[in-house]
Amino acid sequence: MADRKASTSSIPARNDPFELDRLAEELATREGLHPSHGHSSSTSQDLPELLPLSHDNLYLSAPEFNVEEFLLSRSYTSLPDLRAELRDYLATLKEELVKLINDDYEAFISLSTDLRGEGARMERIGWPLGDLRAQIVHSREQLQSVKDAVQDKLDRRAELREEKALLQLLLKISDSISRLESMLLITNPADSAGPSDIQPLELIARHQSESESTDERTKMSRAKHLLRTASEFNQLLYNSEKAASEGCAFVKESQWKIDRIKSTLSSDIEHLFASTLSSLVSTSKADMKPDVERRKLLADINDCLRAYDMLGLWRDAEDVIRREVVRDFVRKTVFPGCLAAPLSPMVPPTPFTNTSSYVNQQNPRTPYTPYTAFQSKTNPFFTSTIVNSNSIYLLDDYDNALAALYNTILRFIDREVKPIMEAAEHVSGGVKSRRPSPLAPVVKNSAIASGSLILEGVDVKSEDGFDILSNVVWAEVAQGIMDDLGSSVFAVGRPEEFRKNYETTQAFLRSLEYLAPSLQAVNDMRHHSVYETFERRWQLPVYFQLQWKDIVTKVEDALESRSLSASISKGNSEVSNEVVFVMAPSLAVWKAINRCWSAEVFIPDLAHRFWRLTLQLLKRYRVWFDSSLPPFEIASPVVDKSPNTPSATPRMGTPSTSSQDQTDRKSVTDEDILLSQFSIVMQDIVSMRTNVMNLWSQEISVLLPYTEDEDGNADACESVLKSALSSLTDILPVARSQVEIILSRRCCDALAPVKSLPGQFRAASQKHMPSKPSAFVPLILRPVKVFFGIDTKNPSTKTMRDEFCVPVSSSVVDEVAARYANYLSAMRKNQESLRRLRMGKRSGFSLFGSSNSANDDDDREEERIRKQLVLDIEAFGKDAESLGVNLSASAAYKTLNYLAHANVNDIDAVSS
Template structure:
């Protein structure tokens, strides 16, 4: 309590809360930043001091940048200022405060006197208000009655208009009124509908306009009748039968007039002048406009169907129409105007006929100009230009008829629909869909369906399908608008027509036809050479059959766009089937290692020919199918996004790559056979030393040995280089370099093997001579000089042989700089005794070829051959193996285990121990 009395405003607590709040907001204040505080002295305008409730915390926060001591001083200064102003106010207005109570005496009675007139005035005003309200109610009642009378009068006028309209329409349409019906039962005259020449001008020349005005009056009558019906007038219900009769009569007269006008325009006897033809077209336009205003679009279509189209259909489309000769469609040839009535004219009175050229709607064998509205400009017209095909001739005749008699009417009807309100709704004239296509489509299905849609004979079915689709597209070219084409394709007859095509049956027949031929050829498990009569890019009948089958899928005689996905799948299946046949029939199981014989050589020649043909055919098929994709397949596939089309192409390329990959083992087998033959030609290398030592002629050699030119001869024979035609002559462009490089590398390694063996023999002879004082020289010399000359001649001959071998390889496209084996061979033949370079061992080719040789021998041959092979490495590097810590010494010790042993799994455990011990002992002794 003592502390509270000392600090009544709890300034210490407020200071602590302020410090805590400022500390918590320190980080955010530093991040956002504040403007420098502005000192504002306390005044009467301070919002915190003038508020109804003084908020201490808000006030202190507003002065947060002022210390408590300064704030206390400022508040004390402001308090003293307030006191001074209050004292000054009291001193200045003290007299007014004192006289205020005196001045207010007697004002209450005065206010009471003022209230008395106001009560009387209020009473008068209320009385006047009630009188005015009575007057207002009376006026409102009279106005309501007047409005009711006005509405009844308007309704009576409307009914009078309806009655007058009905009477006027009956008069215009020559319909007897009810009163006349009671007096006379004679039928209504039909002069309005007859084309006699003795009727007046209104009923003959201006009938179309007359009926158009009647239709406009009828539309107004319907509007008035609907308006009166909303008022529930019994009168309208009473005369509804008369309105229906007017509609029926108007429709009948309009149908009769439209039919008569159509016959005058399209009839065979209706030869009119250009002026009369223009007037007839104007009358047809007026009739169609009248139909459109009355919403009788289907009635107009029925007239067209009945009087124009159906007559032609009955004459042209019947069960024997394809066997009957087609009569030409003669165009309407205009005559000069004549005043003689057509019904009274005789042949002698008519003017002479104008010569005409037989009509054709297609420009034959000429480029087509694509423009809507003419069948001759259709890009499909050339398909129907086949006079020998009865279906094409029939469709051409139908198109000529539509173009001659219906196209103008369809264009007029489309223009009328566009100008009228009917475009805002779904109704309107659909002459192409509801009249032309419905009649022709149904007649083709009913009368010619057994012939046109018969899928039992695929060739005829494909031709009928192509011709019929060309006819439909050409018919669409005659459409006046795109909307007409859409309406035709949405018509139920169009849907039923498309369903009549038995496309799955057609595909099954084609599939059986294509696949059966392929399977007959692939049933033979060997490659058969194509006959010279076929003149194809493929060497085998199997590849030819596959290519013919794939080409047939996309040929014009087989392909149908609606079956694109099925033919695409069949194409991939054919490629897969050929790949499977190659894998099962042609891919070799293993590389033969038998010693050469006449039978094996003949068998190898046969294999080389077959494999060469298969590899050639695989490449040719790859290129031909990709070309077919670029030129035809990619264009025939349905339109798709870029990613989908790329996926399809990737799928095709994967199939072709898998097919090409199947030939890789065949290439390996070809290389193995050629390598074996080339290595067999190297055998004379081993006899070079003995040959030179036995020769009496001690001259230095100048030419390579006789066998060098025959080392790579098998490769040249295979590719037909300098020896006529070889089995792989067609592969020379793509495989010569790769095959020659691989074969050259293997032969060079075998060459190194022979040279190393020969040097080993020379070293053995040299050591043997050193151990004896006098010995007989095998090479015909008793002095060291003669022996040295023999070695020089042998080395020179080997250098010439290796250089000639390298040149042969270069002629075949081998890059000698990239051949490690040839580099080793060159270094070996150029090396002087005691300076032999390290022996380069190709662990893949050398050991594998050695393994193939040893696999045909017994166990002790293994040991002998392995010993010789391991010791050869030491001999070839004898200068480097003199020190026991040499890395070549360690290589010789681990050579057997690391490189050779994995190739001979047939060794038993005890034999393996004997072989390892014998080999290592011989290596150490050496």
């Protein structure tokens, strides 16, 4: 009942159609006037209250009072009211100020009362301070006087100590001068004596040095004596510089003696060093010294070098070595006619049987040795075999006068100069790092592979210490070659001889570097001014221009012919080991690319130029193809939807069968020419790509420096080469499509007997069931086999078969299967029409399926035709599989096979 009442109450009354009562109640509820809220209408919105002015007001307590902000905060107050408020606040402030003064006044008055009498007490306290200050000042003065006296004594003692040390230093200098003069047998003239106060010291020192030097000369050799003299003189120079910094007059007066000692000492060392070198260097085998005497001479040379190193006369020692050892040899060995002079008779090298086999195994040639135009069992750039105990690497001087000259120089340096360089390196070992001997073969073998030594962690050219390899050996040899043999060695007008001389010289430099006593010596030689001048004499850009002209001229002459015909015999021996070419222009381009990186032309310093020329040749080859290829036949896309098939798929490039296409079709001769041209183009492009990539992997990738592209990927050069080859191989898809069009057209023409197959069975006298395929079936794909030379197994078309046989055959089989299916569909329609015309009614018999026809002869005839078609299609499939075609992936062949095996009812059901 309550629910019913509630529901009835919710229904508006009939006498209040606008529901005014309900709206009034909702309005009262919204405005808070409903009695259930329990409060009156006086509870409205709160109005803003204006607080009176006080110390807490933000605007009054701000560091800087802003009138505008203050007035805006009191914008609801009129100006008279605001003035009244300010006056009230001012009165409040005055009251607070008076109250504050009254509160603190009592404390201020009591403060003055409490401090009464404190002044006298403070004076009594401060009276003793004056006496204390006076006593402290007096004590400080006494202590300072004592301190000054002690400091004066200490300073005096230090001065005396310094004077004593200086006097002792002067005594040492005087004693050293006297000792050195006695050791060098220098006599002093009577009028050159120094001051009288120093003369007794000199006499005492001279007497002592003479007694000591007489005993020492009997115990040591002349070299040891000079070494000790140099050590003494070095100490004298140190003491003289130290005394000169003090401004001693004794040093200035004795400077002429020091200079005389220095000149005498250097002269004696030079004379001994030169005589020892002359005794050590042997001009012939008869003059060679015994090992004992040779070791003694080397010990004397070592002492002389140590003396030179102590005196800092490194360049003087190098001048002596140059004058006494190297210069005479260079003048006798390197002269204008030395390359044309007959070589000295030598015992011919014993032929080794493994040498020839080693050479024959180099196929293809190894490009890791750019400075080796010659082979030998003694050549370090082909084998790491050490020829002798001195690890000297000789060049193959067979039929190479320059190599024989370099070998003579290397033998001389190894025999005569290398011991001196090693001794000098041992003496100045603190300046240059010495290469460890156990790692020497490893360093050399790695250097052989790269063509030069890797100088990691080696300092720049040093100015101190001996540098015999650069300043003596290389300076004399290089200057002699440039002055006397420059016109023949650096003759760039004869490129082959120039390249041979360049590689021979580079091999000589590597062998010379292996004789260096340290890596620092090699670094110094490479940074020597004569080395840089010697390298500039090789006019490598001119050599490249000559080779470029020769290569490009031959290529352009070959590319003048626009004929795409076979012009190279099959038995061409020049490319017997490579993938063969068919056209002479292709062979010319390949020979040009191969020549750029051959050992007879390539120079490592010109690698970037030959790399650019290789890319230009590939680009020129592509341009030649663009201007030589015949016009392409454009095949319009045809959508072939065969009726009565389970599926209909679109096909691209189906040759047209219309009457206009038949009239416009080219003759068989023209098609044969086009097939031959496209076959040649495809074979040469594939051969070029294969050969260039083989050349890259075997030679170019090793000869070019390591590079990275912008993204940081390695083998940037390989990506560039592949890009250049891709622009060339872009012709292959177009050429293949042209071949597919022609071959598809010819294969489809072989399907013509299919149309007359029912008439042949009707006209045949014997009505037996067929057991073998028709004679035209092997002729369907015969054009493909002839094109790829499958039956003849022609080796010249092997590249074509491997690359294009399967894709071309697959495309042709799809075209032929689609055309075959069209013929079968047309045959079925014609047969059905003929049967209807003959019987006058729809017959249930089908060409491809069994029916309930009353005529048994027609039934058997249809079955024979169907059996023949199945045999033909199976034979066609086997023929296609022999070409490598995957029939399971061919939709056209599946449709054809379905049409051959399916019944007519199934085909009609699918078609409907």
